[in-house]
Amino acid sequence: MKPIRLSILALALAGITSAHAGKTLDTIKQRDQIAVGVSTGVPGFSAADSQGRWTGLDVDIGKAVAAALLGDANKVKWVPLASQQRFTALQSGEVDVLSRNTTVTLTRDASMGLAFTAIAFYDGQGFMVPAKSKVKSAKQLKGATVCVQSGTTSEKNLADFSRTYKLNLKPVVFDKFDAANAAYFAGRCQVYTTDTSGLASVRAKDAKDPKEHLILPELISKEPLGPLVRRGDDEWLAIVRWVVNGLLEAEENGITQANVDQLKADSTDPVVGRLLGKTEDTGKLLGLDRDWLARAIKAVGNYGEIYERNVGEKTPVGLARGKNRLWTDGGLHYALPLR
């Protein structure tokens, strides 16, 4: 709670003239560092290891933006935020971009002074139960107790689902992700609900034996996750938006972390030439230099590489690509064209 109060205090004390366009970008360039809001620990998306190094899909997007804008993927200050602090932290300027498995919704986009940039991950809310409970469908959960984290879209989706199917589900709401996980694994709740990526992440991290927990087939909501920025600096918004789209375009055009330098030198493909700043200077339009996207790819790889490295099937989180495949492979990722 304390950070929220501090952030509100910041709003109260901030100079009235401080919200002109371009402010965020100026501040970032001046301090030569981007403040990125991440989770307090969702393995695969954003989590710190024992040495304090942050890894994950959301983290890599932050690194890509830093590489494109500041020329160095390490010029980032990671700010771990609980889900109820995250929006206030972004509103008050504590972070420049929120890359924290956050669902884009109308309320958040229209009424909270925030703007979403691009969709980095297509998710949906699901349920996890102990395998020994023999439950095979969420519709069998009549009267069950459900552990859920506060400050998320999950709470509302759960109530909607419960009402639609007259399940009378009983929520137990925790303010911390870890507390909700602990309560579920201790057996306080028969069901755990959050986005399915979160369920897989929790199962990989906290379950004694991941096979003892089953993620039910029903998805009860659409959860498009992506980075958000504060309103009032459209140039900054554009940079974040096009870095995410650029990483997707790179995958579509076969540019990888390994071959980006060589393609930049040899490729005659006009699309590749444009993306890597060889034939056209897209960076100039964004207020960046020619190599912005090449640097981002060099730092973290294309979207597919980021996905497989952090949450793919070979990782402990073990999520199949599914809806997060490119549109050319039957998925939902349809990058806006970089031209």
Added chain:
Amino acid sequence: MRALLWQALALIGLLAGLLWLVHNTQVNMAARGIQSGWDFLGQTAGFDIGEQLIAFDAGDSLARAFLVGLLNTLRVALLGILLCTLLGTLVGLGRLSHNWLLRALCRAYVELFRNVPLLVQLLVWYLLLVEYLPDSAAAWSWRDALFLSKAGLAFPTLVTGAGGWNDWSAWHWQLPALQDFGIEGGGALSPEFIAVTLGLSCYTAAFVAEVVRAGLRSVPHGQIEAAQSVGLSRRQTLRLVTGPLALRVILPPLTNQYLNLTKNSSLAVAIGYPDLVSIANTTLNQTGRAVECIAVIMLVYLALSLLTAALMAVFNRRVALKER
């Protein structure tokens, strides 16, 4: 006269400062496109609440959700105040006992409970309950009427029949019974509620014990000797002489402890109890009205504290020395 003028100026300065803060916050929020205002209280809540004293479902308004949270806070606070007073008084008396073992145990209790952070204590109570109690399918039961499990304590309740309140003959006991997912019917205390109430009571009781001990020790020894010399027993001395005298010393610091307990109940959110802070957190995130939700929390705790203090002041006046 001059002093009065300075005081008036200071007051005006303070009010102007506060007004500037409010105005500046509003302007800044508007400039950043953050909507504000109190209209959101009328919106549909859209979320469920795990335990409630008044009927509530996701279709009700956010104002009613706040009321549910407030009642949950009051429930914990009132029961906590009652329990910590009983336990604290017993431990306080125990610390003055002539029995060495009892005295040492009571001292150990006070030192243990007042020196471990409350949040840690709450988590320990909660983990003890949800880790070590059996699943609801294998609940410990007493005569098939009381069930204790990870789902909490289920107990029978007296309910009216079809005829309503007036039809006395139709009143009957509704027994809790095992269902697919936990225990249904009758009444239930959730493990969250039990953990919060126990945690707050035991923690505050340690402070109450010290207040009680200090109060009793403040009675001049001459009074006790006088009581004994007129032939009162130890029990009578406590009830008729030291007790009433000590009460005057005990009440003001006891009020502080009651206020602390009420405010500390806001830690309940850490172990999933749907108190006012928990509901306000959820609302804050559904609507984005951070300033308003924090203001509600502050005003409610302020009002509760002032109310408690006022009630205790009335009680204090009644036991105070009457000067005639």
